[in-house]
Amino acid sequence: MTDTVLKLGKYEFNSRLFVGTGKYETLDLMKEALEASGSEVITVAVRRASVGCKPGESLLDYIDQEKYTILPNTAGCYSADEAVRTARLAREMGISDLIKLEVLGDKDTLLPDPVDTLKATEILVKEGFTVLVYTSDDPIIAKRLEDAGATSVMPAGAPIGSGQGILNPNNIRIILETLSVPVIVDAGVGTASDVTAAMELGCVGVLLNTGIAGAKDPVQMARAMKLACESGRLAYLSGRIPKKLYANASSPLKDF
């Protein structure tokens, strides 16, 4: 099959699976899982540097930047101001202008704050960032984020780290019909079939972290997610048969 490359602003990718770097027991294990996932985009968080941040001990030492595009996030930010500050610091690291914008509204659900997410999107777009924005599966706010200039809108399938899969595929379908920017499912993926489901709906990609990092065998799960992403994409491009209420025999009808 020949698939087109995935374009996100000025960036182009062949893999449609985006993976996080959090929650791994060791950086070596993370490196191996990233490799197995076949991902080209990996997310990182911005935090205070600890004293003694030497070469050889930093996360960046475990990420081959020739191979991976680093997508910093604003995870843990609860206001537009905090998220914008974090995004500016991330850009100052001198790697790229990509930002996974995340403005949370509540510590228990980790659901996004739609008002501040929109506010931060407007500011960061104006400042020239390539904004990939995490949102809920609400089609109305998703559209508002596209209108604000987001390069990609990334609805959650289910709450972050919950592993519940795509809870409301109908909303994702409406988002896909309404938006023209690339839609990536971000968060909630628990296992391979969740990734496939998102891709079959027509999402251009899936972003996940816990589903791999939290698995008993993260490296093997990373490979499962990779195959699931490819499967879902292939099925989407192939055009599935419509669902029907009654049977439709596969063998020719009996003629004797």
Added chain:
Amino acid sequence: MQITVNGENREYSTGTSLSELLKSIDIDERYVAVELNRKIVPRTQFSEKLLAENDTLEIVTFVGGG
């Protein structure tokens, strides 16, 4: 002079540059972004930026995240 580094008070001699401070706490400047009194200092200015009494530094880096 007193400088607040990532929320911690530290004592430095007058005229210490940002570069020198980072070196003193074993931080490789290629791995961090820095805010001085909530304003970003470009990496190219680390060595010429002299710190003053009661300055507040926020030094961040990339860590694992989703």
